[in-house]
Amino acid sequence: MFFCCDICAIEFKNMINEVRKRTGWKIIDEIKMTGNYRGRECTALYEGKKYGFNIRFDSKGGIDLFSERA
Amino acid sequence: MGFQKHNDFDDLAGHFVAEAGRSDAGHVMWLNRNITKNKSDRKTLSKLLTEFFSLGSGSLEAWVKRRFIEKFYGPNPHPFVVALQHPSCAVLLGYVVEHQHFLRQWVRSCSYIMARSDEMDVVLYELDNINTEYGGVGTGQPSHYELLLRMGESLGLDRKEVFRMAPLADTREAIRVWDMICRDDHWVEGMAAMHGLELIANRKLKGEGAIIGYFDPVILKNNEISEAAKAFLREGYEADVGHSEEALGLVEKYSGILGNMDDVQATFLRSIDYFDRYLMARLERSRRFESS
Numbered sequence: 001m002f003f004c005c006d007i008c009a010i011e012f013k014n015m016i017n018e019v020r021k022r023t024g025w026k027i028i029d030e031i032k033m034t035g036n037y038r039g040r041e042c043t044a045l046y047e048g049k050k051y052g053f054n055i056r057f058d059s060k061g062g063i064d065l066f067s068e069r070a
Numbered sequence: 071m072g073f074q075k076h077n078d079f080d081d082l083a084g085h086f087v088a089e090a091g092r093s094d095a096g097h098v099m100w101l102n103r104n105i106t107k108n109k110s111d112r113k114t115l116s117k118l119l120t121e122f123f124s125l126g127s128g129s130l131e132a133w134v135k136r137r138f139i140e141k142f143y144g145p146n147p148h149p150f151v152v153a154l155q156h157p158s159c160a161v162l163l164g165y166v167v168e169h170q171h172f173l174r175q176w177v178r179s180c181s182y183i184m185a186r187s188d189e190m191d192v193v194l195y196e197l198d199n200i201n202t203e204y205g206g207v208g209t210g211q212p213s214h215y216e217l218l219l220r221m222g223e224s225l226g227l228d229r230k231e232v233f234r235m236a237p238l239a240d241t242r243e244a245i246r247v248w249d250m251i252c253r254d255d256h257w258v259e260g261m262a263a264m265h266g267l268e269l270i271a272n273r274k275l276k277g278e279g280a281i282i283g284y285f286d287p288v289i290l291k292n293n294e295i296s297e298a299a300k301a302f303l304r305e306g307y308e309a310d311v312g313h314s315e316e317a318l319g320l321v322e323k324y325s326g327i328l329g330n331m332d333d334v335q336a337t338f339l340r341s342i343d344y345f346d347r348y349l350m351a352r353l354e355r356s357r358r359f360e361s362s
Contacts, residue, residue: 006093037103038149038350059095065354 164356265317
């Protein structure tokens with residue numbers, strides 16, 4: 001995978017870890033994302049299952065806001 | 071982000087390329103959000119930065135408005151502004167709690183500008199602005215601060231309770247930065263940093279490219295919000311065209327005389343970055359009211 005900077009890579013790792021922690025999934029097939037730095041609407045996919053969430057990152061790549069969507 | 075050498079975009083580009091190469095988050099984020107998401111070499115970036123800061127055939131005021139509209143009123147308007155179109159009680163309460171801190175800082179910021187400028191038109195402008203926002207004029211014309219507190223009370227939040235609530239982290243940080251700008255940077259930069267923010271309620275921006283206004287003006291006439299909320303929003307609706315445009319006129323005049331327009335532009339951009347976060351804090355506060 002290629003990222004524009006370390007921060008994006010950190011954000012990606014933090015997001016994946018959070019989703020795995022909350023869903024119990026060992027693998028994530030795909031994450032669809034819309035939005036921008038003010039907040040992103042995401043859907044994680046694994047074997048036909050979907051998990052919707054909103055996420056925002058702080059300036060160090062940590063998760064600033066995380067909420068689940070129905 | 072400030073200019074290392076005045077108007078030297080090649081030098082600025084070199085600085086950005088170096089910082090992006092080190093994966094410095096602040097520099098990479100600024101480039102991504104304002105210039106380009108593509109990795110660029112120094113020559114390309116120099117050209118892009120020159121274009122970004124160029125006034126073209128327009129004025130500094132027009133440039134400030136263009137950048138402000140891009141950030142808050144472009145194709146992806148700021149989420150707080152979207153929420154304010156037809157605001158819920160929670161959104162208005164979030165506004166009250168965070169904005170009290172903003173307004174208290176406002177007085178300090180304007181006072182710094184007034185104290186650090188010798189220009190009579192600037193001093194008189196800041197005096198009038200402070201009075202409108204904070205002092206009020208007798209009982210017939212309460213200040214925006216008083217109207218804000220009354221809006222909270224109309225929604226069931228006593229002002230004593232409002233005063234007890236500390237600012238959220240993004241509000242606190244924004245206030246710290248504005249305080250520093252007005253205390254330490256040139257007073258013309260301070261004016262641009264603070265009064266540029268009043269563009270948020272400038273209803274003329276819709277005619278200048280903004281896709282929506284600060285709120286849907288129909289809410290001033292129907293029964294969606296309380297009378298006190300209408301009184302608060304109406305004040306800004308009516309005052310902030312004049313406030314913002316007169317200030318930008320003064321900024322243009324004095325940055326031309328003093329030759330520090332590039333610093334003014336850089337400081338303005340910095341200020342609206344923090345304003346962006348401060349508006350998100352209002353929304354975060356409103357979410358806490360929703361869930362309580």
